[in-house]
Amino acid sequence: MPNANATKPIAARGAGPERAGSVRALASILGKRWVLIFLALETLYFCFKSQGFANLNSLQILLFYGVLVFLLATAELFVIVTGGIDLSVGYVLGFASIISIKLMEWLGPLGLGEPLTVLIGVCLTLVIGLVPGLVNGWLVAYLKVPPFIATFSMLGVCHGVSELIINGVYAMGLPKLASDIGSGYLLYVGPGGRASLFQGPVVDRGVTVLDIVPNIVVVTSIIIGIFAFVLARSKFGRHVYALGGNMDAAIRAGIPVKRRLLGVYALSSFLASLGGIVYAFMYVSGKPDAGASLLLDAIAGVVIGGASMFGGSGSVGRTMLGALIIAVLDLGLRMSGTPTFDKYILVGVILILAVIIERYMQEKA
Amino acid sequence: MDGERAAKGGSGFLGTRAGQALAANWAACFLVLMLMVFSLTGRNFLSIVNFQNVLQIQTVAFLLAAAETFVVITGGIDLSVGFVMGLASVAAAKLMQIFLAGHVPVGWTIGLATLIVLAGSVLPGLVSGVVITKFRVPPFIATLGMWGITNGLALKICQGYPMAGLPDILPGIGNSYLLYVHPGDFVSFFSKPDSFPYNRTRELLRFVPSSLPFVLVVLAALSFVLLRGRFGRHTYAIGGSMDAALRSGIAVDAHIIKIYVLSSFLAGVAGVFNIFQTGIGNYTTFNAQYEFFAIAAVVVGGASLAGGKGRIWNSAMGVLVLAFLENGLAISGVQPFYRYIAVGVLLVLAVVIDKFFPDVR
Numbered sequence: 001m002p003n004a005n006a007t008k009p010i011a012a013r014g015a016g017p018e019r020a021g022s023v024r025a026l027a028s029i030l031g032k033r034w035v036l037i038f039l040a041l042e043t044l045y046f047c048f049k050s051q052g053f054a055n056l057n058s059l060q061i062l063l064f065y066g067v068l069v070f071l072l073a074t075a076e077l078f079v080i081v082t083g084g085i086d087l088s089v090g091y092v093l094g095f096a097s098i099i100s101i102k103l104m105e106w107l108g109p110l111g112l113g114e115p116l117t118v119l120i121g122v123c124l125t126l127v128i129g130l131v132p133g134l135v136n137g138w139l140v141a142y143l144k145v146p147p148f149i150a151t152f153s154m155l156g157v158c159h160g161v162s163e164l165i166i167n168g169v170y171a172m173g174l175p176k177l178a179s180d181i182g183s184g185y186l187l188y189v190g191p192g193g194r195a196s197l198f199q200g201p202v203v204d205r206g207v208t209v210l211d212i213v214p215n216i217v218v219v220t221s222i223i224i225g226i227f228a229f230v231l232a233r234s235k236f237g238r239h240v241y242a243l244g245g246n247m248d249a250a251i252r253a254g255i256p257v258k259r260r261l262l263g264v265y266a267l268s269s270f271l272a273s274l275g276g277i278v279y280a281f282m283y284v285s286g287k288p289d290a291g292a293s294l295l296l297d298a299i300a301g302v303v304i305g306g307a308s309m310f311g312g313s314g315s316v317g318r319t320m321l322g323a324l325i326i327a328v329l330d331l332g333l334r335m336s337g338t339p340t341f342d343k344y345i346l347v348g349v350i351l352i353l354a355v356i357i358e359r360y361m362q363e364k365a
Numbered sequence: 366m367d368g369e370r371a372a373k374g375g376s377g378f379l380g381t382r383a384g385q386a387l388a389a390n391w392a393a394c395f396l397v398l399m400l401m402v403f404s405l406t407g408r409n410f411l412s413i414v415n416f417q418n419v420l421q422i423q424t425v426a427f428l429l430a431a432a433e434t435f436v437v438i439t440g441g442i443d444l445s446v447g448f449v450m451g452l453a454s455v456a457a458a459k460l461m462q463i464f465l466a467g468h469v470p471v472g473w474t475i476g477l478a479t480l481i482v483l484a485g486s487v488l489p490g491l492v493s494g495v496v497i498t499k500f501r502v503p504p505f506i507a508t509l510g511m512w513g514i515t516n517g518l519a520l521k522i523c524q525g526y527p528m529a530g531l532p533d534i535l536p537g538i539g540n541s542y543l544l545y546v547h548p549g550d551f552v553s554f555f556s557k558p559d560s561f562p563y564n565r566t567r568e569l570l571r572f573v574p575s576s577l578p579f580v581l582v583v584l585a586a587l588s589f590v591l592l593r594g595r596f597g598r599h600t601y602a603i604g605g606s607m608d609a610a611l612r613s614g615i616a617v618d619a620h621i622i623k624i625y626v627l628s629s630f631l632a633g634v635a636g637v638f639n640i641f642q643t644g645i646g647n648y649t650t651f652n653a654q655y656e657f658f659a660i661a662a663v664v665v666g667g668a669s670l671a672g673g674k675g676r677i678w679n680s681a682m683g684v685l686v687l688a689f690l691e692n693g694l695a696i697s698g699v700q701p702f703y704r705y706i707a708v709g710v711l712l713v714l715a716v717v718i719d720k721f722f723p724d725v726r
Contacts, residue, residue: 145716146670153709160705292651296513309503341520348513355502
């Protein structure tokens with residue numbers, strides 16, 4: 001396992017007093033970039049450790065399996081920037097994975113045709129997926145319930161409602177079109193350079209077709225890109241940072257604090273339910289605990305990305321870097337044949353280390 | 366009750382002494398109300414057999430809620446209790462399997478495995494505590510990290526399956542009752558007489574599950590520590606105001622580490638007890654959400670996540686509220702999953718009531 005404290009030996013080696021200054025500067029630069037360095041070392045490690053990891057195609061697979069973490073980490077980032085926390089994202093994801101399938105099952109017999117069924121199902125799920133977030137936001141902003149309790153309760157409620165809906169059997173009846181989208185690629189290049197969008201050419205066995213960019217990765221990237229823009233450039237984004245930086249100052253500056261909080265929790269739940277739909281498309285099933293273990297991953301991604309749990313800082317770009325660390329770890333371990341149990345341990349360790357490094361860097365600065 | 370406090374609490378009925386008392390003890394009132402309603406809606410709900418079953422099944426929940434109470438009073442949170450419990454359970458099972466394979470006598474196997482795991486169960490808390498105090502990592506993050514670590518370790522030990530092949534007498538101990546009575550025939554203590562035919566077990570009357578005195582003793586000891594000793598005073602002081610606690614010379618860091626160690630140890634006790642109850646080593650599934658129910662019980666019991674408030678017995682009552690909610694719904698034929706929803710609603714309700722009546726408890 002590459003060591004997170006990669007910068008330490010360098011700092012320790014700086015024995016000569018005349019060189020100490022430049023070494024310290026170097027250590028500080030490396031310290032600020034520790035996430036990147038860690039990611040590089042981690043990737044390098046798995047390139048040697050895992051058969052077939054050093055391959056351009058595994059980058060696609062990496063992004064494909066990482067989308068849920070990316071989406072939930074983005075959702076969590078918005079909430080954490082306001083100084084709050086959303087514990088419900090994982091179970092909102094599970095809830096959305098179930099209702100998206102159930103809605104499509106229910107719409108199917110109406111004879112709308114598959115494309116319309118899928119489209120309406122997705123849109124309705126996204127609308128219903130706003131509800132947990134609106135309730136969270138209402139509780140936090142208007143009833144002053146601590147975010148931890150409000151979203152913790154919502155976690156329970158979503159879990160309960162999900163179990164009630166599926167009644168002991170996982171939701172399975174996803175239309176074929178949806179699962180095709182879920183497992184499909186944007187571009188296929190067949191033998192002889194014939195390229196086709198969305199649908200792979202029919203070829204004989206043994207003929208290789210080049211698949212380029214999974215559909216799900218395309219959609220997720222666009223959505224996350226939009227939200228990165230919203231956080232970094234829009235008035236809403238500025239307000240979100242202001243809320244987390246100093247709530248009193250934000251109120252005095254005339255920011256509609258309650259409405260913004262409501263918006264942030266709704267947005268978080270929206271992204272989580274999008275994650276649920278993606279889960280359904282990818283795995284062709286919906287279950288209550290689909291995202292249960294992703295809560296740790298999402299929060300770890302945000303924290304590794306340098307956001308403070310007290311609010312006011314963090315960016316989508318760095319959060320994606322943090323989430324990438326987890327995605328690489330996940331895929332690397334899977335491909336090296338180690339059971340995924342190790343992942344939980346390592347993510348837990350990295351999460352704690354990230355906060356310690358971040359704190360250490362702040363104190364030195 | 367002085368006028369100022371009453372005014373803060375609201376007007377009308379809620380401003381009166383009776384109203385304040387009701388708000389202060391709403392969880393107890395809710396429990397009584399719930400018991401009455403379920404007695405009407407559920408057949409055999411109001412019976413000693415059912416109540417004993419509930420108490421017995423909730424042993425683990427009582428322990429975890431007590432653990433969480435200490436942490437919450439200091440203003441922290443421990444998300445790892447459920448997975449520490451699972452880790453303790455599979456670790457004890459693994460040790461027992463190893464000892465049995467080495468032909469260690471059954472008594473020694475159980476005793477040694479229990480002691481080793483109980484001693485080892487302080488480790489996750491020690492790590493969390495050190496990370497929280499020495500490295501200033503928020504408790505939420507530190508214990509979330511520990512949530513992942515202990516879950517991964519437990520799964521590594523058990524490879525994702527419950528662990529069987531343990532001594533047969535385990536569930537006999539964990540599920541025993543203090544008193545067995547066969548009306549007009551015999552009275553027996555701790556276990557039913559061997560001569561009693563197996564197929565007539567249902568005719569036996571059983572009184573007081575052995576787990577009950579165990580839980581009562583543990584809770585009483587913890588409550589005593591919290592309310593009577595210096596340890597408890599410091600715990601409340603830290604939760605009330607960290608600065609004031611520091612200035613008054615309390616060794617805050619050392620104390621907080623002890624709190625997380627205690628929490629982790631109690632989770633370990635719960636894990637070992639789990640083996641005695643089920644006879645197998647169980648890892649904790651994500652869906653079990655022990656930490657959710659433990660924190661919910663503590664909050665329903667009137668503790669504040671901001672720290673400084675909370676009692677062991679109130680948390681135990683919180684456990685009873687959640688337990689009878691589950692049990693009553695099940696007996697009344699309602700889908701058991703409603704309990705997740707109901708607990709979520711109760712949790713928010715508890716905080717909102719606490720907001721409106723901040724001083725009454």
